[in-house]
Amino acid sequence: MKTSDQVLASSFRDPSGFLFVSEEILYRQVNKVYQEHYCHLIKSGLYDSLIQDRLLIPHQEVLDEFPSNADVYKILKPEAIPFISYPYEWCFSQLKQAALTTLEIQGRALAHGMILKDASAFNVQYHLGRPIFIDSLSFERYSNGHPWVAYRQFCQHFLAPLVLMSYCDIRLNQLMEIYLDGIPLDLTSSLLPWSSFLRFGVLSHIYLHGKCQKRFSSATISSTSGSVNNNAMLGLIDSLKTTIDQLQYKHRESLWSSYYTDNTYSDEDMTEKVVLVGRVLDEIQPETMWDLGANTGRFSQLAAERGIKTVSFEGDPVSSEKHYLTCDESKEKNVLPLIMDLANPSAGIGWAHQERQSLVARGPVDVVLALALIHHLAIANNVPFEKIAEFLSSLCETLIIEFVPKDDSQVKRLLSSREDNFHDYTQSLFERAFETFFRIDQSIAIGDSQRILYIMYSE
Amino acid sequence: MLWFDVFPGKRVLLVIGVCEKLRMVIANCLYQEEGTNAMKKKCKRSLNLLSLILSWQFIMSGPALAYIDPGTGSYLFQMLMAGLLSSMFAVKIFWRNIRVYFSRFFSQSDSQGHENE
Numbered sequence: 001m002k003t004s005d006q007v008l009a010s011s012f013r014d015p016s017g018f019l020f021v022s023e024e025i026l027y028r029q030v031n032k033v034y035q036e037h038y039c040h041l042i043k044s045g046l047y048d049s050l051i052q053d054r055l056l057i058p059h060q061e062v063l064d065e066f067p068s069n070a071d072v073y074k075i076l077k078p079e080a081i082p083f084i085s086y087p088y089e090w091c092f093s094q095l096k097q098a099a100l101t102t103l104e105i106q107g108r109a110l111a112h113g114m115i116l117k118d119a120s121a122f123n124v125q126y127h128l129g130r131p132i133f134i135d136s137l138s139f140e141r142y143s144n145g146h147p148w149v150a151y152r153q154f155c156q157h158f159l160a161p162l163v164l165m166s167y168c169d170i171r172l173n174q175l176m177e178i179y180l181d182g183i184p185l186d187l188t189s190s191l192l193p194w195s196s197f198l199r200f201g202v203l204s205h206i207y208l209h210g211k212c213q214k215r216f217s218s219a220t221i222s223s224t225s226g227s228v229n230n231n232a233m234l235g236l237i238d239s240l241k242t243t244i245d246q247l248q249y250k251h252r253e254s255l256w257s258s259y260y261t262d263n264t265y266s267d268e269d270m271t272e273k274v275v276l277v278g279r280v281l282d283e284i285q286p287e288t289m290w291d292l293g294a295n296t297g298r299f300s301q302l303a304a305e306r307g308i309k310t311v312s313f314e315g316d317p318v319s320s321e322k323h324y325l326t327c328d329e330s331k332e333k334n335v336l337p338l339i340m341d342l343a344n345p346s347a348g349i350g351w352a353h354q355e356r357q358s359l360v361a362r363g364p365v366d367v368v369l370a371l372a373l374i375h376h377l378a379i380a381n382n383v384p385f386e387k388i389a390e391f392l393s394s395l396c397e398t399l400i401i402e403f404v405p406k407d408d409s410q411v412k413r414l415l416s417s418r419e420d421n422f423h424d425y426t427q428s429l430f431e432r433a434f435e436t437f438f439r440i441d442q443s444i445a446i447g448d449s450q451r452i453l454y455i456m457y458s459e
Numbered sequence: 460m461l462w463f464d465v466f467p468g469k470r471v472l473l474v475i476g477v478c479e480k481l482r483m484v485i486a487n488c489l490y491q492e493e494g495t496n497a498m499k500k501k502c503k504r505s506l507n508l509l510s511l512i513l514s515w516q517f518i519m520s521g522p523a524l525a526y527i528d529p530g531t532g533s534y535l536f537q538m539l540m541a542g543l544l545s546s547m548f549a550v551k552i553f554w555r556n557i558r559v560y561f562s563r564f565f566s567q568s569d570s571q572g573h574e575n576e
Contacts, residue, residue: 014526118527152533204540212539213532220531232541235548 001029001066001075009354014118016137022066028059030074030137037114037140038074046112046139055105057081057127057134076136079127082288083311086356087121087157088177089338089346091321092165092249093328095173098124098131099158103241105133106148110233115142119154121176122356129333147228148236152213155205156182159244163206164188166247167196170317173339180350185210201243249321269447276444276453277369277400278302284398284455286366292342293373297323297335303369304334311365313340342373343381360394368396374430375404375411379422385433393437399456403430407450427452 001007001020008026011019016034020027030038041047050056059076066075087095101124106116116138123135148154157176160183164172168191175183189210197203228236277299281289286308291300294312296319303310312335314320323337340346345359370392377383392399404411406425415422431440438456446453 016526147529147534147537149529149534150527151537152530153527155533209533209536212536213530216532216535218531219535227538228541229545231548232537232545235544235546236537236540238548238551239544 001027001069001072009352010122010350010356012351014137026078026080027062027066028076028078028136029072030076031071032073034137035073038137040112040114040141041136041139044112044114046109046114047136049108049112050105050133054128054130055101055108055133056136057125057132059136078134078136081125081127081132081134082309083336084357084362085126085311085336085338086176086346087161088174089340090126090173091317091324091337091339092162092170092173093321093324094126094131094337095121095158095162095165096244096247097328099154099162099244100241101131101133102154102158103237103244107234107237109139110142110230110237113142114139115146115148116150119150119157121157121182126336129327129331129335144230145228148233151236152209153182154240155185155209158182159205159240160185160188162244162247163196163202164191166249167192167202170249170321173317177346177349180355186214199243199246201239201246205240205243266447266449269449269451272447273371273402273451273453274298274302276446277371278306280400280442280453280455281306281308281367284367286398288365289367289369290363290365290395291369291371293370293376294323294337295319297326297337299369299371300335300337301332304332307334308367310335312337313342315339315341315343342377343383363395365396367398367400368392370399370401372402372404372410374401375408375414375425378425379411379414385424385430386436389434389437393458397458399438399454399458401434401454401456402446403427403452403454405450 002022005020005022005027008019008021015031016037017028017030020029047056051058057078059078061074062077063072063075066072087098090098098121102116102119102121106119109115117140118135118138120135123133123138124131125134126132156179161173161176164175164183172191175187179187185206189207192202192206197207281303285306289300289303289308289310291297291303291310291312294300294314295316296314297312300310300312300323312320312323314323314337317339320337320339323335326332327335327337340359346356348354348358348361349356374388377388378385392401405427406412406415406422431443434440434454434456437459439459440454440456442453442455444453444455445451
């Protein structure tokens, strides 16, 4: 590591190594204390087995490019992931697939004489449409008979939120933002309905496990004295896998999940909007795009078809779930659907507010697409045009935004139960506010809908 | 190192067994003497508690070495569940093998039947 390189703010807990950025490229230092485990990871064939099935992020060893020091054993250059997302931004099926991926890796590690020493949900990322494990230093040699050190972490990071989303409410994954080390099992037990404990997996891994944690919290323990034999360890992994496999999200429609089929727009207007957005994307030819208020991803798909790496943000978890399942079924590699309330986007959290990045810190992006969004921010959330324009200008270089006039049926719906004191909500004031931060390049009327599509460039 | 560290898998059962035996010996000695029912109950309760404390003192000893906190309760829970999970897994594998055997057997007899036709 050179003196000008910067260590990642989230990489400080594991003494085995850390991540750093050098000339805008991410590297991982492997410390000498991890040498034995790293050698076994490579020589046992576990690394190759995981890489072959895209379960672990591949890396190159680039030690020669950096000056040596007393601690360093290897420097790795992992394959770049364009966008880092967090478990509290994932829908139910994304978290479920991430959990099953972690268990698959644990099973393979055991078969190669290794074990996962941590099982954090933050060690999994979505890359090219699939969950992939990103921490190459999470493996250690397994001494037969020892319990799984990361069992508590796995249950709190994966099983607890999944069970809560399945049995209580799909929005409860948001608890992962409050409890960064996973949802406490006693809290999970208190929120679950009694019927859930009829499932052996929920009863044992959540309820009894939580009771055991509480009862013996002050006892000390030796990690050198094990009493879980290999068969029991395989049984534990199999039991967790079966429990998670059986968890289902019972699909219920939300107000927004049937937006495309249940609105007052004519088919012609919608078709024209699709053609227009496609044409604009062809003109701009961006590499990356964020679709804000993506719903079930109809317009994100337009970008994906053009090879644009797209992140689709949607506040409604049911719509995001639907979108992800569609992407998963079609094996879409260019779209990542995420849950995000744009009136309260993900903040910088964790140690010193720097461990998990805010949405803005993960930008900027080439293009932001904000279709049928402005009225939700300006009217439903009372955010002035100036503030919306300022926020969007911090995210992108090019903005494609749709202005929805007050006469529109969707705006009337928002105003149906409240007093209309939005006298500033006009097209001319919208343009004036956005011209402070952007240069308006084009404004195109969308069919007979009175809606206007704007293409703007950041000043 | 204690001698039963050589057989770590049997450590929990061994310690609980020894404590339970000790409890029964002391209880038998005490109950032979005359006393009120209330005293007997109190004595039993105290001995049960003593047995539990002794068990945990033997099982829980030494420092934790993992870089994340494994959680004492989580560690212990795995030890307690080990037998059950192991048996369940063995039964599952056993039934899976039987199913695979019969599915192969029937698929073979089906294909033979088709060939005969």
